[in-house]
Amino acid sequence: MHDWQYSERARHLTSSAIREILKVTERPDVISFAGGLPSPATFPVERMRAAAERVLTESPQAALQYSATEGFAPLREWIAKRYSRDGLTLAPENVLVTTGSQQGLDLIGKIFIDEGSRVLVEAPSYLGALQSFSLFAPTYVPVPTDEHGLLPEALTPEQTAGARFLYAMPNFQNPTGRRLPMARREALAAVARRDGLAIIEDDPYGELDYEGQRLPSLMSLAPEHVLYMGSFSKVLAPGLRLGFIIGPQAVIAKLVQAKQAADLHTPSLTQRIAYEVVKDGFLDTHIPSIRTLYAAQANAMLASLAKHMPAGTTWTPPAGGMFIWLTLPPGIDTMQLLEKAIAQNVAFVPGAPFYVGTPPANTLRLSFVTVPPEKIEVGVARLGALVADALARSDSTHLQGSCKCPSTTN
Amino acid sequence: MHDWQYSERARHLTSSAIREILKVTERPDVISFAGGLPSPATFPVERMRAAAERVLTESPQAALQYSATEGFAPLREWIAKRYSRDGLTLAPENVLVTTGSQQGLDLIGKIFIDEGSRVLVEAPSYLGALQSFSLFAPTYVPVPTDEHGLLPEALTPEQTAGARFLYAMPNFQNPTGRRLPMARREALAAVARRDGLAIIEDDPYGELDYEGQRLPSLMSLAPEHVLYMGSFSKVLAPGLRLGFIIGPQAVIAKLVQAKQAADLHTPSLTQRIAYEVVKDGFLDTHIPSIRTLYAAQANAMLASLAKHMPAGTTWTPPAGGMFIWLTLPPGIDTMQLLEKAIAQNVAFVPGAPFYVGTPPANTLRLSFVTVPPEKIEVGVARLGALVADALARSDSTHLQGSCKCPSTTN
Numbered sequence: 001m002h003d004w005q006y007s008e009r010a011r012h013l014t015s016s017a018i019r020e021i022l023k024v025t026e027r028p029d030v031i032s033f034a035g036g037l038p039s040p041a042t043f044p045v046e047r048m049r050a051a052a053e054r055v056l057t058e059s060p061q062a063a064l065q066y067s068a069t070e071g072f073a074p075l076r077e078w079i080a081k082r083y084s085r086d087g088l089t090l091a092p093e094n095v096l097v098t099t100g101s102q103q104g105l106d107l108i109g110k111i112f113i114d115e116g117s118r119v120l121v122e123a124p125s126y127l128g129a130l131q132s133f134s135l136f137a138p139t140y141v142p143v144p145t146d147e148h149g150l151l152p153e154a155l156t157p158e159q160t161a162g163a164r165f166l167y168a169m170p171n172f173q174n175p176t177g178r179r180l181p182m183a184r185r186e187a188l189a190a191v192a193r194r195d196g197l198a199i200i201e202d203d204p205y206g207e208l209d210y211e212g213q214r215l216p217s218l219m220s221l222a223p224e225h226v227l228y229m230g231s232f233s234k235v236l237a238p239g240l241r242l243g244f245i246i247g248p249q250a251v252i253a254k255l256v257q258a259k260q261a262a263d264l265h266t267p268s269l270t271q272r273i274a275y276e277v278v279k280d281g282f283l284d285t286h287i288p289s290i291r292t293l294y295a296a297q298a299n300a301m302l303a304s305l306a307k308h309m310p311a312g313t314t315w316t317p318p319a320g321g322m323f324i325w326l327t328l329p330p331g332i333d334t335m336q337l338l339e340k341a342i343a344q345n346v347a348f349v350p351g352a353p354f355y356v357g358t359p360p361a362n363t364l365r366l367s368f369v370t371v372p373p374e375k376i377e378v379g380v381a382r383l384g385a386l387v388a389d390a391l392a393r394s395d396s397t398h399l400q401g402s403c404k405c406p407s408t409t410n
Numbered sequence: 411m412h413d414w415q416y417s418e419r420a421r422h423l424t425s426s427a428i429r430e431i432l433k434v435t436e437r438p439d440v441i442s443f444a445g446g447l448p449s450p451a452t453f454p455v456e457r458m459r460a461a462a463e464r465v466l467t468e469s470p471q472a473a474l475q476y477s478a479t480e481g482f483a484p485l486r487e488w489i490a491k492r493y494s495r496d497g498l499t500l501a502p503e504n505v506l507v508t509t510g511s512q513q514g515l516d517l518i519g520k521i522f523i524d525e526g527s528r529v530l531v532e533a534p535s536y537l538g539a540l541q542s543f544s545l546f547a548p549t550y551v552p553v554p555t556d557e558h559g560l561l562p563e564a565l566t567p568e569q570t571a572g573a574r575f576l577y578a579m580p581n582f583q584n585p586t587g588r589r590l591p592m593a594r595r596e597a598l599a600a601v602a603r604r605d606g607l608a609i610i611e612d613d614p615y616g617e618l619d620y621e622g623q624r625l626p627s628l629m630s631l632a633p634e635h636v637l638y639m640g641s642f643s644k645v646l647a648p649g650l651r652l653g654f655i656i657g658p659q660a661v662i663a664k665l666v667q668a669k670q671a672a673d674l675h676t677p678s679l680t681q682r683i684a685y686e687v688v689k690d691g692f693l694d695t696h697i698p699s700i701r702t703l704y705a706a707q708a709n710a711m712l713a714s715l716a717k718h719m720p721a722g723t724t725w726t727p728p729a730g731g732m733f734i735w736l737t738l739p740p741g742i743d744t745m746q747l748l749e750k751a752i753a754q755n756v757a758f759v760p761g762a763p764f765y766v767g768t769p770p771a772n773t774l775r776l777s778f779v780t781v782p783p784e785k786i787e788v789g790v791a792r793l794g795a796l797v798a799d800a801l802a803r804s805d806s807t808h809l810q811g812s813c814k815c816p817s818t819t820n
Contacts, residue, residue: 001634002606002608002634002635002658003606004522004608004658004660004661005522005574005608006521006522006664007520007521007522007523007524007527007546007574008524009520009521009524009546010520010521010522010664010668013521013664013667013668013671014667037475037476038475040471040474040475043470043471043474043475045466045470045471045474048466048470048474049462049463049466049467049470052459052462052463052466053459053462053463056455056458056459056462057459060453060455060458060459061450061453061455062649063649064450064453064455064458064647064648064649064650065447065448065450065453065647065648065649066446066447066643066648066649067649099509099651099673099677100673100674102671102672102673102674103672103673105671106671106672106673110417110419110420110545111416111417111419111420111423112414112415112416112417112420113417114417114418114419117417128671128674131670131671132671132672134671135520135668135671136417136419164415164417196412196413198412198414198415224411224412225412233476237474237475238474238475238476239472239473239474239475239476239477239677239678239679240474240677240679241509241673241674241675241676241677241678248412248414250414251414254416254420254423257423257424258420258423258545260541261423261512261515261516261538261541261542261544261545262512262513262516262542262672263509263510263512263513263516263651263673264510264512264538264651265651266651267509267649267650267651267677267680268649268651269649269650269679269680269683270677270679270680273679
């Protein structure tokens with residue numbers, strides 16, 4: 001056998017827990033709250049088909065040929081216009097189209113992280129980002145959070161000194177579903193200005209606020225300090241692998257060079273199809289329908305949780321997005337719980353992989369968007385019984401679960 | 411202004427010469443031999459449209475949803491079958507679908523190259539590969555070539571010791587258009603076995619041999635030591651960004667992990683469309699039509715070169731692919747020549763950027779596939795006059811150019 005000589009970097013590569021779990025839960029009899037997949041019921045199939053037809057009729061050769069690394073010009077222009085709000089004015093040169101947001105994370109890791117560079121991340125943070133950044137061997141610094149998200153006051157000048165960036169997901173964070181309140185956004189922007197802190201604002205779920213009341217982006221509050229990452233995965237279709245980065249032109253230019261080496265450009269065909277679909281304001285009617293669906297799904301899960309979860313279990317009702325984060329009573333290990341759950345055909349993602357450093361053992365992430373409400377009820381009931389059982393073994397009392405309903409929005 | 415703290419790696423990022431030149435040559439009045447683009451006349455537009463329609467009718471939700479990092483299973487199977495030849499038997503597990511071959515280069519750089527790792531490359535070598543690998547800061551070791559390509563005897567045990575891999579393009583290399591003869595392939599495979607040398611065999615043009623007489627891949631000669639990179643860009647359409655890596659399952663598994671962090675997966679839609687187009691043997695009739703077109707284009711350029719190039723200019727007639735490599739008389743700098751050529755609305759790519767270390771100044775790459783024959787004649791005539799003029803200034807004699815026609819195939 002050949003002895004393949006891998007790089008040091010390759011040793012940082014591990015298959016994600018989410019990925020391994022997803023393999024198990026592909027069985028149709030499993031009620032899976034583990035996925036991070038949007039509901040396929042929201043995919044605008046007819047429009048996509050018509051768009052593909054139009055693109056391959058009207059500009060087939062351009063759609064099938066190599067194209068610019070920066071992205072399809074009309075799509076960049078559309079993105080620049082759409083995100084010119086909250087006092088911000090953007091040009092197409094502020095936009096780079098990426099092959100999904102995941103590629104954005106890889107490119108950002110590449111151009112900013114040296115071995116040992118300090119990178120600030122929320123505790124917990126998005127697993128896919130940690131995976132991408134880890135290839136470049138940063139030193140992670142966890143930033144504490146509460147039920148409203150990241151705590152800006154934890155970002156002291158000592159904490160931010162020398163940090164390459166803070167990676168944050170202010171809207172309906174993956175995994176916690178939390179949204180950062182306005183006052184904290186302003187505090188975070190003030191920290192960025194005070195300390196010259198770069199912020200990566202990852203915002204795949206921002207459009208999915210159930211009330212349709214968006215909060216201003218960090219980018220709009222501190223445009224010089226923020227790279228904003230957007231995605232078509234949750235508002236159109238993830239199978240297109242279309243995301244984008246918005247930021248200062250000099251940084252975008254650097255990212256373009258990194259992208260050229262990474263895949264030359266995002267497929268011309270998918271970019272043109274997406275542009276055809278969105279160009280005439282389709283998202284203005286489409287996104288509200290996703291919001292309505294997800295809000296109903298969230299309510300179904302919240303009702304089931306209130307009914308079936310034993311006391312000591314807490315969660316925050318999401319104002320948007322796809323996830324609910326559960327904190328179980330201390331002493332329950334959700335990695336162990338998962339094994340029992342899967343034996344009963346229910347799946348979730350344990351919270352531990354979302355943390356850098358020492359994770360709490362008793363958290364887990366539930367996705368509520370793809371499971372029908374009646375199955376949500378069945379699945380959560382099974383989960384509640386398992387938690388109650390684990391509690392009984394650890395000799396605790398059984399009471400009813402409680403919603404950690406936010407009383408303030410500071 | 412915010413002071414963005416880039417990584418050391420980001421300093422290796424430069425915009426490619428090809429890229430900058432392509433920008434200039436987008437003007438319609440320029441006769442460009444600079445592009446590396448396949449002829450859009452070869453894109454099977456009708457079939458692509460029908461395939462897109464079918465995919466978005468028969469399996470729209472799967473085509474628009476997240477999918478496996480390894481690639482669309484039927485496409486992997488198709489690739490495994492197609493490349494099971496010359497004594498080789500492949501399984502789908504030997505195949506990773508990539509977002510174009512360029513992504514394959516990035517993933518390979520990631521998992522194999524540490525700072526300072528020795529990486530052997532042909533002199534000259536494919537610029538896009540050098541760009542990708544350079545991000546991981548290898549120490550390049552150029553391997554000498556002649557008009558038949560890489561010289562296996564130059565690969566002494568001292569040269570290969572500690573090398574992470576040899577990167578080679580044995581078929582109709584970019585930029586030289588050369589094909590490695592059979593005896594050299596066998597010699598190279600013997601070196602791989604003797605020294606435990608890993609080889610990256612990049613083969614985007616392998617199917618484009620004008621006589622339809624393919625030589626066995628390095629992979630088939632030394633399967634344990636070779637990672638093979640293939641692409642749909644030159645036989646179907648580059649705008650899909652579809653490539654693949656074939657290799658030992660353990661290496662593919664590592665690459666899958668790297669790809670997961672890079673873009674989760676290649677777009678589900680483009681993979682399924684490509685599979686629809688190729689699954690029933692379409693390439694068996696399609697590729698010969700590309701070969702016929704490119705052979706005619708190559709002949710047109712060869713005839714023009716013979717007619718218009720002054721003595722001392724040499725080239726090798728390609729047996730396939732898209733490029734002819736010119737060596738001008740010593741003393742002519744093709745970077746300077748390019749400026750004059752562009753002033754006369756003709757473009758090519760100077761050879762220097764394709765070399766690591768000290769490049770010769772007097773080489774250049776011509777692509778012949780997208781310019782109509784009558785314009786090839788006009789463009790080459792202008793180029794010939796410019797070379798003659800440069801020669802006159804350097805006080806040389808003007809004779810007729812010569813084809814370095816191979817007399818042997820060692």
